[in-house]
Amino acid sequence: MFAWWRQRQREKILQQPFPAAWRLVIDRNVGHAAFLDAEERKLLEDMSQVFLEEKQLEGCGGLELTDEIRVTVAANACLLLLGLDHDMYRRVKSVLIYPSTVRQPERKGGVFHVHAYEPTRSSPLLGEAHKRGPVILVWDAARHGSWNAHDGHNVIFHEFAHKLDMLDGDVDGTPPLRGSAQLRRWAKVCSRIYLELRARTERGRKTFLDAYGATNEAEFFAVATETFFEQPKQLRKRHPELYALLQDFYRQDPAQRVHRP
Numbered sequence: 479m480f481a482w483w484r485q486r487q488r489e490k491i492l493q494q495p496f497p498a499a500w501r502l503v504i505d506r507n508v509g510h511a512a513f514l515d516a517e518e519r520k521l522l523e524d525m526s527q528v529f530l531e532e533k534q535l536e537g538c539g540g541l542e543l544t545d546e547i548r549v550t551v552a553a554n555a556c557l558l559l560l561g562l563d564h565d566m567y568r569r570v571k572s573v574l575i576y577p578s579t580v581r582q583p584e585r586k587g588g589v590f591h592v593h594a595y596e597p598t599r600s601s602p603l604l605g606e607a608h609k610r611g612p613v614i615l616v617w618d619a620a621r622h623g624s625w626n627a628h629d630g631h632n633v634i635f636h637e638f639a640h641k642l643d644m645l646d647g648d649v650d651g652t653p654p655l656r657g658s659a660q661l662r663r664w665a666k667v668c669s670r671i672y673l674e675l676r677a678r679t680e681r682g683r684k685t686f687l688d689a690y691g692a693t694n695e696a697e698f699f700a701v702a703t704e705t706f707f708e709q710p711k712q713l714r715k716r717h718p719e720l721y722a723l724l725q726d727f728y729r730q731d732p733a734q735r736v737h738r739p
Contacts, residue, residue, distance in 0.1 A: 488564075491531045496523045503549040509627025510557055510707065513735045518560055525556035525564055534572040541577040547617055551575065554624050554634035557707065558642070561729025570641055572612040579604060579616055605633040607640035609649060630688065630708045639703035643696055651695030653727065660726070667719045672698045686716050707732050 501523070504511045514522060529552040537543035551573060559566055606614040615633060623632035642653045651668065655661050676692040678685050685692075691701030705713050706724040710732035714721040725731055 488528050491528050492524055494527070496527055497545075499545060500526070500549045503546050504553050507546065507550045507621065507624050508553045508557075509625055511553065512627075513732070513738060515738065521560055522553060522556055525559060526552040528564065529556055529567070533567075533570060536572060536574050538574050539576040541575055541617060543575065547575060550621060550624050551615065551634060554620075554632065555638045558635060558638055558703070558728065566642055566645065567638070569645065570613060570638075574612050574614045575620070576614070576616050578618045605637040607637045607644070609644050613637050613641065628708060630705055632704050632708055635704045635707055636700045639700040640696060643699055649696045651697075651699035653699070655727070664723060664727075667723050668695070668698065668702075671717055671720050686712065703728075710736060 504522070504526075511519065511522065526549065530548055533552075535543060535548050535551065537547070541547075555567065603614070604616045604619045608614075615637060619633050623629075624634060640649070643649055643651060646652070646654045651672075652661070652664060655664055671687075672691070672695060675685055675687050675689070675698065679689045679692040687698075687705055688701045691698040702713075702720060702724060706721065706728070710721070714733045721733070
């Protein structure tokens with residue numbers, strides 16, 4: 479009954495035309511939008527429209543929340559879902575957005591308060607995904623990562639990948655998968671590349687995947703997601719098995735997409 483009611487509400491939302499001003503924001507701020515075909519672009523707009531209606535976005539630290547900010551965040555988050563079920567973000571209720579890099583104050587975790595990543599005392603914060611709480615983003619980093627579609631960094635992709643990881647209840651770098659065969663393949667491929675990344679990072683050697691992915695398995699999945707969308711051709715060349723794994727999960731092929739005129 480709830481699913482039926484939610485679908486009806488979304489149909490009502492989509493009866494409203496997508497605002498032309500929002501379309502301009504996507505054209506200007508979302509670098510990946512240039513690679514989408516007409517069908518994908520329409521789906522992205524529909525998902526973004528529903529996202530903005532269902533989720534609460536809030537400006538923090540003096541940030542005035544504008545449509546530019548709201549649409550940029552929504553479009554990037556929904557890019558991950560173009561091949562997936564819209565309800566993959568069903569546990570995202572709110573997104574808190576700060577104007578620029580903030581420092582996380584020292585805090586004591588409550589009994590029922592679980593974080594995907596616990597920063598060190600007074601560490602700089604560009605984004606954070608809470609298992610039973612909001613997504614936190616920093617606008618200047620989010621805007622730059624959204625605009626530059628090739629540098630390998632997109633904090634919105636990163637934090638919403640954590641939210642996909644959390645759907646099965648564990649923050650372990652393994653989102654909900656389709657069956658035991660996919661799970662075994664995921665464990666084999668990701669474990670090998672993660673351990674290689676960690677070993678190279680510990681030796682101070684240069685890595686293709688961001689060294690932050692060596693922090694733990696959850697950060698590895700988030701970093702791999704950023705790279706999959708931001709540098710797909712390079713990832714496919716350097717780690718073809720990992721690329722194929724992410725392609726199978728996200729049901730998208732960014733390396734093929736970027737060849738389009």
